[in-house]
Amino acid sequence: MALNDVVISRHIIEEYKKKFMDHLSVDVALVGAGPANMVAGYYLAKAGVKAAIFEAKLAPGGGMWGGGMMFNEIVIQDDAKEVLDELEIRCKDKGDGYYTADSIETMATIISKCLRAGTPVFNLIKAVDVLFREENGKPRVAGLVLSWSPVEKLELHVDPLGIEAKVVVDGTGHPADICHIVTRKMNVRLNTPTGGVVGEMPLWADKGEKFTVENTARVFPGLYVSGMAATNAFGGPRMGPIFGGMLLSGRKVAKLIAQELKRP
Numbered sequence: 490m491a492l493n494d495v496v497i498s499r500h501i502i503e504e505y506k507k508k509f510m511d512h513l514s515v516d517v518a519l520v521g522a523g524p525a526n527m528v529a530g531y532y533l534a535k536a537g538v539k540a541a542i543f544e545a546k547l548a549p550g551g552g553m554w555g556g557g558m559m560f561n562e563i564v565i566q567d568d569a570k571e572v573l574d575e576l577e578i579r580c581k582d583k584g585d586g587y588y589t590a591d592s593i594e595t596m597a598t599i600i601s602k603c604l605r606a607g608t609p610v611f612n613l614i615k616a617v618d619v620l621f622r623e624e625n626g627k628p629r630v631a632g633l634v635l636s637w638s639p640v641e642k643l644e645l646h647v648d649p650l651g652i653e654a655k656v657v658v659d660g661t662g663h664p665a666d667i668c669h670i671v672t673r674k675m676n677v678r679l680n681t682p683t684g685g686v687v688g689e690m691p692l693w694a695d696k697g698e699k700f701t702v703e704n705t706a707r708v709f710p711g712l713y714v715s716g717m718a719a720t721n722a723f724g725g726p727r728m729g730p731i732f733g734g735m736l737l738s739g740r741k742v743a744k745l746i747a748q749e750l751k752r753p
């Protein structure tokens with residue numbers, strides 16, 4: 490068969506267009522394809538919730554690829570072992586409740602499981618703003634405003650596009666981008682101790698890991714936080730190269746949202 494370059498282009502454009510059009514209106518729009526939101530995407534799909542993940546960078550996976558200080562191994566504590574097992578991620582038992590896993594295999598598996606469960610990732614797309622609506626006279630986050638990342642980077646004067654979502658999840662990691670946008674532009678208070686993004690404290694793995702999971706929560710009508718964005722929003726200790734908290738945060742946010750949307 491002789492390959493036709495135009496046919497190749499047509500197939501790409503047709504399929505991408507279909508995929509994007511099918512996700513202009515979703516139950517859940519997850520911002521950031523780090524480990525927390527990728528795990529959330531897996532569990533949301535399993536619960537029958539229509540979700541999509543928008544990632545500003547080329548590759549999904551956020552900060553998990555590099556392990557600790559670029560040694561590409563991660564540590565997972567025993568609380569999160571059942572997530573590893575559910576996702577069929579291989580790990581080594583190091584005793585005393587510590588497990589290690591290859592960071593690349595772990596992230597590649599999470600990405601594959603999330604996609605195959607039914608939650609797609611749209612990469613190279615940055616959430617630059619939120620849709621804001623009123624419900625019974627009260628403000629809520631009702632979707633995202635999206636732009637191609639290169640457009641943002643080059644500061645081109647091109648208008649972004651909007652998508653609607655019943656729920657948005659800020660999984661943008663350390664920056665907690667969406668929480669900042671909501672407080673700055675909607676002039677509202679989040680459900681955090683200061684009403685805004687409190688900011689991270691120094692490293693303390695034992696406290697930080699539990700803190701992230703406990704504070705994975707709804708911070709405003711229509712807006713949840715997961716992973717490091719939850720830590721930053723509520724003011725917990727920053728994380729190190731132990732990732733159980735990120736996985737458990739993803740599972741928890743999916744469960745909370747499925748409950749809010751009344752899915753099993």
Ligand SMILES: Cc1cc2nc3c(=O)[nH]c(=O)nc-3n(C[C@H](O)[C@H](O)[C@H](O)COP(=O)(O)OP(=O)(O)OC[C@H]3O[C@@H](n4cnc5c(N)ncnc54)[C@H](O)[C@@H]3O)c2cc1C
Pocket residue numbers: 520521522523524525526543544545546549550551552553554555556557558559614615616617660661662663664666667715716717718728729730731735
């Ligand atoms: C590139 C990178 C490398 C890191 N390397 C390490 C490391 O080697 N060791 C370590 O311990 N920690 C590292 N970190 C810290 C990291 O925050 C945590 O390790 C952990 O991955 C946090 O998980 P998370 O799911 O909260 O989000 P993250 O893994 O931080 O992922 C957040 C994702 O959100 C995307 N994003 C942010 N803003 C937007 C937006 N507005 N629209 C769309 N997408 C957006 C980012 O591109 C990123 O992929 C790194 C973080 C990043 C982003």
